[in-house]
Amino acid sequence: MDPLIYVLDVLVFAGIYALLALSLNLEFGFTGLANFGKVAFFMAGAYTYAVLANLGVPYWLTLLAGAVVAGILGAVISLPALRLREDYLAIVTISFGEILRLIVKAEDQLAGGVHGIVVPSACKFLGDSPREVGLANVLLVYALLAVVFLGLQLLANTPYGRVLRGIREDEVAVAAVGKNTVFYKMQVLALGSGIAGLAGGLFAQYLRYIEPYMFMPLVTFLVWIMLMLGGAGNNVGVLAGALVVELLNRGTRIAKDYLTLPVDPNNLQFILFGLLIVIILIYRPQGLIREGPMKTVARERATKWLSSQ
Amino acid sequence: MENVGQVILNALITSSIYLLAGTGLTLTFGLSRFPNFTYAEFITLGAYAGFIFLVQPEGSFLLALLTAAVIAGLVSVLSYSLVFRPLVERRASLVLLMVASIGLGYAIRYTIAEIWSWSSLSYQTVWAAYEVGGIRVTSLWVWIILTAVVAGVALHFFLTRTKTGKAIRAIANNPELASVTGINRERVILLAWFIGAALAGLAGVFRAADTRLFPMLGWDILLPVFAATVLGGIGSFYGLILASLILGFAENFGVIFLSGVGLSTEYRMAIAFLILIIVLLVRPKGIAG
Numbered sequence: 001m002d003p004l005i006y007v008l009d010v011l012v013f014a015g016i017y018a019l020l021a022l023s024l025n026l027e028f029g030f031t032g033l034a035n036f037g038k039v040a041f042f043m044a045g046a047y048t049y050a051v052l053a054n055l056g057v058p059y060w061l062t063l064l065a066g067a068v069v070a071g072i073l074g075a076v077i078s079l080p081a082l083r084l085r086e087d088y089l090a091i092v093t094i095s096f097g098e099i100l101r102l103i104v105k106a107e108d109q110l111a112g113g114v115h116g117i118v119v120p121s122a123c124k125f126l127g128d129s130p131r132e133v134g135l136a137n138v139l140l141v142y143a144l145l146a147v148v149f150l151g152l153q154l155l156a157n158t159p160y161g162r163v164l165r166g167i168r169e170d171e172v173a174v175a176a177v178g179k180n181t182v183f184y185k186m187q188v189l190a191l192g193s194g195i196a197g198l199a200g201g202l203f204a205q206y207l208r209y210i211e212p213y214m215f216m217p218l219v220t221f222l223v224w225i226m227l228m229l230g231g232a233g234n235n236v237g238v239l240a241g242a243l244v245v246e247l248l249n250r251g252t253r254i255a256k257d258y259l260t261l262p263v264d265p266n267n268l269q270f271i272l273f274g275l276l277i278v279i280i281l282i283y284r285p286q287g288l289i290r291e292g293p294m295k296t297v298a299r300e301r302a303t304k305w306l307s308s309q
Numbered sequence: 310m311e312n313v314g315q316v317i318l319n320a321l322i323t324s325s326i327y328l329l330a331g332t333g334l335t336l337t338f339g340l341s342r343f344p345n346f347t348y349a350e351f352i353t354l355g356a357y358a359g360f361i362f363l364v365q366p367e368g369s370f371l372l373a374l375l376t377a378a379v380i381a382g383l384v385s386v387l388s389y390s391l392v393f394r395p396l397v398e399r400r401a402s403l404v405l406l407m408v409a410s411i412g413l414g415y416a417i418r419y420t421i422a423e424i425w426s427w428s429s430l431s432y433q434t435v436w437a438a439y440e441v442g443g444i445r446v447t448s449l450w451v452w453i454i455l456t457a458v459v460a461g462v463a464l465h466f467f468l469t470r471t472k473t474g475k476a477i478r479a480i481a482n483n484p485e486l487a488s489v490t491g492i493n494r495e496r497v498i499l500l501a502w503f504i505g506a507a508l509a510g511l512a513g514v515f516r517a518a519d520t521r522l523f524p525m526l527g528w529d530i531l532l533p534v535f536a537a538t539v540l541g542g543i544g545s546f547y548g549l550i551l552a553s554l555i556l557g558f559a560e561n562f563g564v565i566f567l568s569g570v571g572l573s574t575e576y577r578m579a580i581a582f583l584i585l586i587i588v589l590l591v592r593p594k595g596i597a598g
Binding site: 080086218 | 532590
């Protein structure tokens with residue numbers, strides 16, 4: 001295989017996972033909403049893309065549509081879920097992912113059912129050769145990732161972001177100062193799901209073929225590992241977490257080809273991932289990079305004043 | 310037209326499996342206060358432990374059940390001591406405990422797959438079948454329903470008549486007060502984790518004997534079992550009995566309805582989910598709440 005294409009492939013997947021991890025960070029890291037159905041919104045974006053692109057809708061519009069559909073689903077699922085305790089929210093979101101996969105599997109006239117669906121690629125703007133398509137994908141994914149990352153970084157340091165962290169730390173206190181916390185949480189789930197939907201669209205158009213088995217709860221779990229490894233509440237940490245998990249993922253696939261292990265490397269990988277998350281949670285729950293302090297004007301002034309003393 | 314008696318029997322079988330699988334979940338949910346996703350793997354582990362004795366048709370089913378219960382129970386106790394107790398001691402939040410339970414679950418599931426492979430297996434036991442008033446009954450189904458009834462009655466007496474059983478209820482109700490009265494909290498919690506997972510292991514053997522054996526077995530029934538525990542009211546054993554019956558009947562009669570209106574019977578699992586959503590909207594504390 002062309003080594004350049006392999007590197008581009010790793011980059012594309014790392015970028016798509018980074019989008020998912022950032023969206024979970026917005027929901028859980030900043031706001032404290034435990035979304036265990038991330039894969040559902042990823043899947044919604046991917047299938048929206050697949051269906052619309054096959055109808056001939058231009059790709060930038062399909063990507064946007066995937067994000068919007070997933071975002072609306074996020075808002076809808078938040079209606080029953082947000083008034084609930086966090087353990088119920090987890091059960092509802094995880095069930096939602098299972099049901100969505102069930103629907104796509106059962107309604108085979110919609111998008112091929114278990115046989116999957118072929119998806120047209122969006123990335124022909126550099127040319128048709130595999131290298132050009134690979135590079136175009138990297139450009140597209142990282143341009144969108146940069147926009148999402150900067151947007152979330154800004155959001156995290158605005159008064160809006162402070163309300164979200166406030167909800168995470170003490171929802172009653174935030175409600176007591178007159179904030180409609182349920183409405184905030186609904187916006188967060190809609191935005192987070194929209195980002196996941198965008199990632200889904202990118203995933204579908206990159207692979208050019210999707211099927212329900214690509215959207216198992218395992219995807220959600222991988223995103224949680226990225227978040228926990230990188231450090232919940234820290235966007236930079238989460239990007240690092242996404243990259244590390246994707247590299248580990250590739251590492252075991254390479255090991256499969258070059259090493260003769262007594263165990264199946266794929267099984268071994270998930271046994272290790274499972275144990276890894278347990279170990280992180282016990283010994284380093286803050287992740288690789290700790291959540292930083294908020295950047296506010298008052299804080300900046302205080303720092304300046306302290307350093308001038 | 311479907312035979313109504315047969316559907317009722319099927320519903321009772323489904324309910325029995327949900328009750329056995331959900332008992333531990335609701336007990337430990339009440340005690341340790343987080344939904345333990347590793348329960349899926351306790352169910353699967355029980356099913357595979359039973360398989361050791363049921364590779365041959367003449368293997369002892371009773372021995373398979375006992376082994377399943379003991380192995381699932383021991384792994385559950387180990388998981389509490391090595392993973393969940395350290396996390397609770399470090400004041401991990403509910404969400405982090407859930408994430409840990411999912412992570413541990415994957416580690417166990419992929420270990421099972423490594424040992425027995427991902428392909429599905431089946432028990433070799435041959436079950437006697439009878440025809441009772443137009444209803445087909447197999448000795449396996451008698452086993453399942455009887456075990457659930459016996460476990461239910463035994464647990465009722467255990468929780469109400471024995472000191473340990475009362476201690477379990479006391480800790481679930483008010484942990485501080487329970488500690489003040491001199492209850493050995495750790496011992497009681499360990500016992501509840503053992504009994505609960507042992508019953509889940511039995512559920513796994515029954516499910517595998519009734520359908521087939523594969524590493525996703527436990528995960529595939531975990532969501533309806535969660536629905537049953539929430540519907541019953543978390544921590545309530547009696548609520549769970551009623552909820553298991555409701556879900557068992559809703560699923561088995563719902564499947565007939567689904568094929569009646571031309572929908573795929575694959576939506577069977579969605580029925581439990583729909584009930585869960587309605588319960589959470591209307592009465593989030595469940596039947597017993």
